[in-house]
Amino acid sequence: MADTVPILRIEHMTKRYGDKEVLKDASLSINKGELKVLIGPSGGGKSTLLQCINFLIKPDRGRIWLDGTEIIRAKGKALYAYRQKVGMIFQDFNLFDHLTALHNVQIGLVRVKGMQAKAAKERATQELDRVGLKNHMHQYPAELSGGQKQRVSIARALAMDPEIMLLDEPTSALDPELISEVLDAIRTLRSSGMTMIMSTHQIGFAGEVADELIFLEKGSIVETGPPAKILYDAEYPRTRDFCSKITELYANSSS
Amino acid sequence: MNELFFLQPDIISALARGLWVSVQLIIPSSLFGVIIGVTVGALRVYGNPLVKRIADGYVLVFRGFPLVVQLFIWYFGLPHIGIYLTSFGASVLGFSLCSGAYQSEYVRGAFLSVKTGQTMAARALGFSGIKTVLFVTLPQAFRRALPGCGNEIIYLIKYSSLAYMITCIELTGEGKIIASDSFRFTETFMVIGAIYLVLTSVAAWILRRLEDRLYIPGFEQYS
């Protein structure tokens, strides 16, 4: 295990806005098929970290390797090619409002990958079928529920054949009764071997599926470890504090 | 009293002549207006600070001056600095520049209304900057700008009558001549008004059809 090259490695990622450091020297690596979950208080840097990984936010400092190759010139074609390999799921879905579910999945295949429209449609239909939305593929975003929207966005990302997926609080904008359908989709993804980094407040889900939890606070990675350790036996008081509060909350809300 | 006054060949041909001049005023002016509006609107959103300021200044003045004043400047004013325009040319110039300033407001609003999440998602999928604008920003902005820009063209149809005030004899001008010659002011201007009503109604109908065709459920069309 030790000599396998991690599929994604980042080192010393730093981002500041003015004199506020929102991400401080964050490093992590992830192997193929792993799921790592970022936890921590809101505004702790989870979203910034994820968006720095695919350069939606340009980090001030830091290096990134995908599959052992460093991403050096994150500009132009190289950047677009890299982003195709890194799928992203947003908290508020960001489906293209002017396109049907099918076209949302299809547009990247045609316009970015240069696929023929017919082949792209077939592929898009397949991906929508996989998330259980084949019957809704001609509907517009506004006609879908939040859970359905998020599943379309998962299909949209998967259609690009990414090597890794970043999920930025994929259930935070959903009504409670819709959360489970999205979590189910993520579970299925996990068992199919997709590599994922996800931020979430669903601590129970994180504990159940994650290989590793990463606790982020005030822009720094405080502690990393297997779920059992982070949740119940954390080294740092800040981690323990956060985890006890959030598990309590979770226990109450699910009872 | 001849009840068939408006069916006389010379009256009909005068009205047709006027209508033709009006159409020749309206079509190029609205076309130039849209081109100017899209360009200026985009510059006001994406331009550098200096360009933005210039574009904002243009819009402020051309929306601030009454159209009549602008037409008088182009037709009676420009000769003083050695530029002579025909009344037709001055009208098209005046309508285009004024309409462009109003159009740019809708275009600007439409560009601003495209949520940042939309462009973020496009970039996350690997879209280049140009492709993001082409396939995500423009299609959305176009739909949002359409009702406002279409209404502006309907306004332009009506305002084209002001060309008469700088001696460009279009539909209203021909009407004035017919009315003065025949002393049938009420009937003549009723007929002229009806022709404009048809023009604006047809334009409004086309606009509505276009909006219906482009309708997307739940896609907010705020004006």
Added chain:
Amino acid sequence: MTESLIVLYGALPYLLRGSLVTIAVVAGAMMLGLVLGIHLAVGQVYGGRWLRRVIGVYVWFFRGVPLLVLLFLFYFGLCSLLQINLSAFTVSVIVLGLISSAYQSQIFRGAIMSLPQGQLKAARALGMSDGKAIALIILPQTLRLSIPGWSNEYSIVLKDSAVAYALGVMEMMARAHFVASRTYEHLPLYFAAGFLFMILTYLGTKGLRILEEKVRIPGYSA
């Protein structure tokens, strides 16, 4: 250059007196438009099928025919047909007011329809007649919501009022052109008139913003 300035300086009082005429035309037209517009809007929202249809035609007509054509129709046509002697000033106020009433009615209609349904229901539940409910509950809210749209309409009517020059009303534009054709200083005078219009627009919209702030109900927005 200096010559132009001297002409301009001499003409300014004359232009400013013209601005009073412009203000009078616009104020008259806006008031007429307000009174008619409110009634049209209420009729269009709460009226029966026929009333709604008649109002629809009225609005369609006055929004579809050019101002200049209507001015000619009323001044040269209808006035002599009906044997009534109205001044160019009065006709301008009436025509601008009628057109504006069509546009204003749509502003008020939009505002009325944006009010929550419960407002009218609650008023009826208190035993108010529909007329009272509209006058006491619906309109006070509607008018507040309409101020931004009304302010926009003001700036349009103000600029349109320059067309009254076509009937010989001696408002700002007419005066600018009058002086220009005698002094051959066209450009400075037109620009002066243009900027005076901009100043009037600014003052009017500013005043309406202050009014909007004054009559604002804390925490209320629709």
